[in-house]
Structure formats: structure tokens, C-alpha cells
Amino acid sequence: MSAAAVSLAGIVKRHGAVTALAGIDLEVAPGEFFSLLGPSGSGKTTTLRILAGLEHADEGTVRLDGKDVTSLEPGARDVAMVFQSYALYPHMTVGENIAFPLRMSGVPRGEMESAVREAAARVRIDHLLERRPGQLSGGQQQRCALARAIVRKPALFLLDEPLSNLDAKLRVETRVELKRLQRALNVTAVYVTHDQEEALSLSDRLAVFMDGRVVQVGTPEEVFSRPATVDVAGFLGNPPMNLLPAWLEDGSALVEGTRLDLPSLRALGAREVTLGIRPSAVRIAAEGVPATVTMCEALGEDFFVDLSVGERLVRAKMNGRERPAERSQVRIQLEQGALHIFDRQTGLRL
Amino acid sequence: MKASVLRSSVLLAFAVAMMVVWVFPVAWGLVTSLKTERDVLAYPPTVVFDPTAANYQDVFSGSASIVPNLISSLIVSGLTTALTMLFAIPAAYALARLDLPWKRGAGFWVLATQMLPPVGLVIPYFLLLRGVGWTDTYQGLVLVYLTFALPFAIWLLVSYFEEIPREMEEAALLDRAGRLRALWHVVLPQAKGGIAVTVIFVFLNSWNEFLFAVVLGGNTVRTVTVAMFNFISLEQTQWARLAAAAMVGMAPVIALGLIAQKHIVKGLTVGAVKGGGRR
Numbered sequence: 001m002s003a004a005a006v007s008l009a010g011i012v013k014r015h016g017a018v019t020a021l022a023g024i025d026l027e028v029a030p031g032e033f034f035s036l037l038g039p040s041g042s043g044k045t046t047t048l049r050i051l052a053g054l055e056h057a058d059e060g061t062v063r064l065d066g067k068d069v070t071s072l073e074p075g076a077r078d079v080a081m082v083f084q085s086y087a088l089y090p091h092m093t094v095g096e097n098i099a100f101p102l103r104m105s106g107v108p109r110g111e112m113e114s115a116v117r118e119a120a121a122r123v124r125i126d127h128l129l130e131r132r133p134g135q136l137s138g139g140q141q142q143r144c145a146l147a148r149a150i151v152r153k154p155a156l157f158l159l160d161e162p163l164s165n166l167d168a169k170l171r172v173e174t175r176v177e178l179k180r181l182q183r184a185l186n187v188t189a190v191y192v193t194h195d196q197e198e199a200l201s202l203s204d205r206l207a208v209f210m211d212g213r214v215v216q217v218g219t220p221e222e223v224f225s226r227p228a229t230v231d232v233a234g235f236l237g238n239p240p241m242n243l244l245p246a247w248l249e250d251g252s253a254l255v256e257g258t259r260l261d262l263p264s265l266r267a268l269g270a271r272e273v274t275l276g277i278r279p280s281a282v283r284i285a286a287e288g289v290p291a292t293v294t295m296c297e298a299l300g301e302d303f304f305v306d307l308s309v310g311e312r313l314v315r316a317k318m319n320g321r322e323r324p325a326e327r328s329q330v331r332i333q334l335e336q337g338a339l340h341i342f343d344r345q346t347g348l349r350l
Numbered sequence: 351m352k353a354s355v356l357r358s359s360v361l362l363a364f365a366v367a368m369m370v371v372w373v374f375p376v377a378w379g380l381v382t383s384l385k386t387e388r389d390v391l392a393y394p395p396t397v398v399f400d401p402t403a404a405n406y407q408d409v410f411s412g413s414a415s416i417v418p419n420l421i422s423s424l425i426v427s428g429l430t431t432a433l434t435m436l437f438a439i440p441a442a443y444a445l446a447r448l449d450l451p452w453k454r455g456a457g458f459w460v461l462a463t464q465m466l467p468p469v470g471l472v473i474p475y476f477l478l479l480r481g482v483g484w485t486d487t488y489q490g491l492v493l494v495y496l497t498f499a500l501p502f503a504i505w506l507l508v509s510y511f512e513e514i515p516r517e518m519e520e521a522a523l524l525d526r527a528g529r530l531r532a533l534w535h536v537v538l539p540q541a542k543g544g545i546a547v548t549v550i551f552v553f554l555n556s557w558n559e560f561l562f563a564v565v566l567g568g569n570t571v572r573t574v575t576v577a578m579f580n581f582i583s584l585e586q587t588q589w590a591r592l593a594a595a596a597m598v599g600m601a602p603v604i605a606l607g608l609i610a611q612k613h614i615v616k617g618l619t620v621g622a623v624k625g626g627g628r629r
Contacts, residue, residue: 054520075526087521091539100535101525148525 003066005030005156005188006051011060013046013212020046022212024060028190028205033182035191037199038209039235044192045160047209051190052081052158064156075104080149081158084165086141088133094120094144095129101152119151122181139170146178150185157182157189163198175202196236200224208232228349230342233276239304241276242314245344248273256310258289262336272344279304281338282316284324288331293324307332376600383593390589405594414588416595419577423599425488426563426573427556430495434503434552435545441500442507443533447516457508460501468498472565479566486568494562499552506551510544511537550610554603574599 006028013021021043028034036044049055050062053074062070069077080101088097098119102112120126123143125136133141142162149157162178163171179202182189193199199206200220208216208223216228227233233241247254251266253275284305291307291314303323305316307330316332324330341350382390384401392399408414444450445457475494476485484490514537522532538545560575567576578599581592 052520052524054523073528074520074523075528079524081521081524083517083521085515085517087515087517089518089522089536100522100527104526104531
């Protein structure tokens with residue numbers, strides 16, 4: 001394989017006494033759609049800005065296509081970015097906005113015009129070239145920002161929550177289009193989002209950020225089905241995974257006073273763990289952990305049941321007709337194959 | 351309904367009163383400039399007289415002409431404004447944008463120079479300029495005006511630059527503009543209104559300045575404000591000519607004010623809102 005399109009090694013960034021990034025190592029393959037996913041303040045945007053050259057890392061190196069760009073200015077890296085606010089130039093027309101990167105690179109006028117038309121056509125705003133950004137809808141502004149980013153055919157495409165200012169319906173549409181555009185241009189894209197649905201649906205691979213560290217890198221399937229830490233497990237999924245403290249011993253787990261037989265976990269020995277289980281793997285059964293139904297929430301075909309197990313809240317996603325009555329006493333079973341076991345102390349997956 | 355009528359009539363009365371206070375001296379000056387010296391001194395003052403353009407002829411030509419002084423004022427104010435903007439724009443941009451460790455302190459000292467009463471500086475400046483042989487020179491007076499105009503302009507411009515989203519410049523940097531071209535193509539066009547306001551304020555302040563012009567100027571550099579003052583002498587005060595000169599000297603100020611009215615009002619509100627914490 002050729003050199004990674006993006007390679008971050010040991011990136012540390014401090015803002016005064018606060019460590020924003022505590023050693024980031026990442027590799028993005030050429031042509032890959034790679035997301036940086038994490039809650040706000042986890043360092044994903046800082047990482048993107050360091051990639052863009054808008055901020056400089058205190059330690060570590062940034063390589064693009066194998067070339068060390070750590071100390072290069074933004075304009076000297078072959079990188080384009082779409083900002084959350086779009087950052088369109090309000091005093092220029094849409095056409096002038098799109099042409100700006102070419103103008104700054106000294107592209108001849110004739111070439112510039114055809115490139116602007118092509119980029120605008122790709123995002124279907126070629127009929128709006130004479131307008132000013134202030135006269136565009138939010139979706140059109142977003143497209144204009146995209147066109148400005150793709151017009152000069154950068155090696156790397158950076159997107160900082162580009163969909164967050166769109167309404168829900170437009171967001172889903174644009175998401176699909178964004179992916180199609182990236183595929184068509186065959187350009188490497190690094191995408192920052194706190195929206196897991198976006199990250200899971202768009203990415204070839206993604207990195208989950210927590211507190212200035214990358215806690216897991218993998219395909220959306222890997223990250224979703226095998227979260228590396230209890231924090232990732234609690235962050236992903238809607239609603240997120242249920243997490244229950246348990247005591248593991250001799251192939252059984254003690255959960256809120258009830259013993260569950262889990263022979264497959266015998267190898268883990270006796271230890272304190274956190275059991276994770278997705279709502280869809282929780283079932284109401286004749287036997288199992290006693291629970292009280294606190295609420296039932298219908299969502300079209302499915303419904304969510306909030307259960308209290310001891311002092312814990314467990315959410316179950318079910319479908320079918322038998323909906324348990326609120327405040328009724330039930331027993332729940334956790335699908336054995338769907339259990340995630342995390343060490344209680346370290347939070348790491350076992 | 352009744353209350354609102356009362357309210358608006360009170361406001362109207364107040365506005366009229368203010369107008370009278372502000373407009374009367376100008377109107378009286380205009381009337382005086384069209385009188386003969388004799389009519390000016392008539393007591394009780396008369397509003398019925400034969401208007402004459404003689405005072406205007408006198409201030410435009412002949413021994414009492416203020417045309418050379420208008421040119422002097424134009425050179426001083428023009429140079430002051432141009433140099434102020436040349437230095438203030440980059441300085442204000444740096445203060446607004448760069449994360450410089452001494453930014454706060456620098457911002458304060460820029461403003462602190464405005465806190466000194468100007469009259470306390472007249473003598474020191476005179477001695478300094480005399481020391482380098484720059485009294486009664488354009489460079490001397492412009493240099494002194496810069497010490498007042500620059501801090502003021504920087505302070506005003508910083509608030510305009512701070513209003514422009516950082517991301518816009520970052521986008522320009524990524525679009526390969528570099529700092530200077532980002533400033534030129536992206537920041538300055540958006541700060542146009544603020545720059546216009548600053549230009550006007552700086553120009554008007556130096557155009558209307560009298561104290562330093564009279565002390566640090568002389569026969570070579572005599573601005574229009576000083577020339578007007580010279581119509582008042584021990585022997586006599588030429589009120590009509592003085593009034594005519596005042597009208598002429600005021601004309602560029604009024605013209606600029608009318609041109610820039612829109613910007614000025616907006617500029618004042620920006621200063622008011624953002625300056626609350628800054629002052």
C-alpha cells in the first residue's frame with residue numbers, strides 16, 4: 001500500500017494548563033472517508049485544525065501523503081476545509097467565492113471559469129453563481145462551501161460538522177450526497193462530527209475521541225459491535241448500551257442480586273466487571289433478573305421499555321404486540337451472545 | 351393614545367430645543383458672514399440687512415485669503431489620515447487576531463495615551479519639535495497628530511476587526527491566500543464601514559484641531575483654524591470675515607459628514623456596545 005494519506009504521530013496540544021490532545025496517533029488511507037467522532041470537547045476539532053495547519057501541535061508530527069507538514073502553513077498543505085459555519089465570504093458572489101482558492105493559486109481566468117462551473121454543477125448550484133451568500137438558503141450556502149472546497153481538487157478534504165446547521169431532513173439528504181461526492185472525486189476525507197449516526201453511516205473507518213485521546217479506531221461495524229471501552233459503549237447507539245455493574249465468578253455473574261449463568265465467561269475468573277448490553281438484546285422472559293417497568297415509549301413498530309433493575313435503569317427495545325404494563329414486575333433475560341464485558345477498573349473490553 | 355400623543359409632543363419639543371441649541375450658532379454664523387462689519391456691530395442686532403458676498407471674496411482672495419490655510423489643513427489632515435490608516439489597520443488587526451502574550455497590556459497602553467489632557471503635552475511637544483528643528487513644519491505637526499490619531503484609530507478598528515468571524519480568515523488561509531492577502535481580500539472589504547468611520551473621525555479631528563496647530567505651527571504651516579483665530583486681534587475683531595472663514599472651513603466637515611452619515615451612526619453604535627467593556 002502507498003503511504004497513508006494522513007498520518008498523525010504523537011500529537012499533543014495544550015491550551016495553557018489544559019491538555020486538549022494527549023498523544024494522538026492516526027492513519028488514514030488514500031481515498032478513505034474517515035470520521036473523528038466524539039462528544040464535544042473531546043479533541044476532534046482540534047485534531048482537524050492541526051491537520052489543516054490552523055493550529056500547531058506542541059508535540060508530534062503531521063504527515064500528508066508521507067510528507068512532513070507539521071510546520072507548514074495552511075495554504076502550503078494541499079488541503080481544503082468546509083467549516084461548520086461555512087465561512088463564505090459575504091462580500092463576494094457565489095461564483096467569486098468558489099473561484100477564490102483558484103484566484104489565490106494564480107490559475108488563469110479561462111481555466112478558472114470552467115473549474116468554477118464544474119464545481120458548482122457538481123453540487124447543483126450552477127444557477128446561483130451571481131448571488132451573494134446572504135441570498136442563499138442554508139442548504140445552498142452549504143453547497144457553496146462544498147464547491148469552494150472541491151474546486152481546486154485538494155488531496156485532502158476536511159469537514160468540520162458541515163451538516164450540523166441544516167434541518168433534519170436536509171441533513172440526511174446531504175449526507176448521502178456528501179458520500180457520493182467523495183466517492184466520485186476519490187478524495188481522502190476527514191470528517192468531524194459528534195453525531196454518531198452521521199459517523200456510522202458515512203465513514204469507511206472512524207476514530208472515537210474521548211478526553212483528548214483516541215480510544216478506538218475501526219470500521220463502523222467494528223466500533224459499534226465491539227466497543228473497546230465502556231465509554232465508547234456508553235456513547236454509541238441510540239439509545240446507548242445499557243451498562244450494569246456485576247461481579248463475575250465461576251462462569252456466572254451477580255447482577256443486582258441475581259445470579260446469571262454465563263459459562264462462556266469462566267475464563268475471565270473472579271473480578272468486578274461492567275456488563276454492557278444493547279437495548280435490542282434485552283428481553284422480557286419467564287425467568288431472569290427481576291425488574292420493574294417504569295415507562296413504555298412507542299416508536300412506530302418498535303417500543304422502548306424503561307426498566308428499573310435494582311437501582312439501575314435498563315432500556316429494552318422490543319417489537320410485537322405484548323406491551324408490558326407500567327409498574328408491572330417482570331423478569332428480563334440478557335442475550336448471552338450480545339453481552340459486552342468491560343473491566344470495572346480500567347473500563348477496557350475483556 | 352393620549353399618553354402617546356403627549357409623549358411624542360414632549361419628545362418633539364425636546365428635539366426642537368436641541369436643534370435650536372445646535373443649529374443657532376451655525377445659523378447665526380451664516381447670517382453674520384453675509385453682513386458688513388457695520389451691520390454685525392449694530393445694536394440691537396438686526397436680521398434685516400443687505401446681504402453681501404464681500405466677506406467671502408475677502409477670505410478667498412486678497413490679503414485675508416484663507417485659501418493657503420485650507421491647503422495647509424488639507425495637507426496636514428490628509429497626511430495624518432493616510433499615515434494613521436497605514437499603521438492603524440495592521441496594528442488593530444494584530445491586536446484583534448493574533449494571540450500575542452502582551453496583547454492586553456498593549457491594548458491598554460494604546461488607550462492610555464488618550465487619557466492625558468492634550469494641553470499638558472503642548473509644551474513638551476513644542477520643546478521636542480524645536481529640538482529637532484521641526485516646529486512650523488508639516489512633518490512636525492503631522493507627527494504630533496499621529497500620536498493622538500493612531501491610538502484612537504487602532505482602538506476603533508479593533509472592535510470592527512473583532513466582529514469579523516475568525517473562520518472566514520481561516521478559510522482564506524486554507525484557500526492559499528496567506529495572511530496579507532487574507533487581510534486584503536477578505537478582512538478589509540468586510541471592515542469597510544469601520545474603516546470609513548475611522549478615516550472620517552481622524553480627518554475631522556485633525557481638521558478641527560486648534561491648540562497644537564497654533565503652538566506648533568507658524569507662518570509656513572498655518573491651518574484654517576489658526577487662520578480664523580487671526581481675525582481676532584488686539585485692535586479689532588473682524589467678525590464678518592471670521593464668520594465667513596468659519597463657514598468655508600466647516601464646508602468639508604459637513605460634506606464628509608453627509609457622505610458618511612450612514613457609516614458614522616453605525617460606527618458610533620459599534621463603539622458603544624463593544625466599547626462598554628473595553629473602555
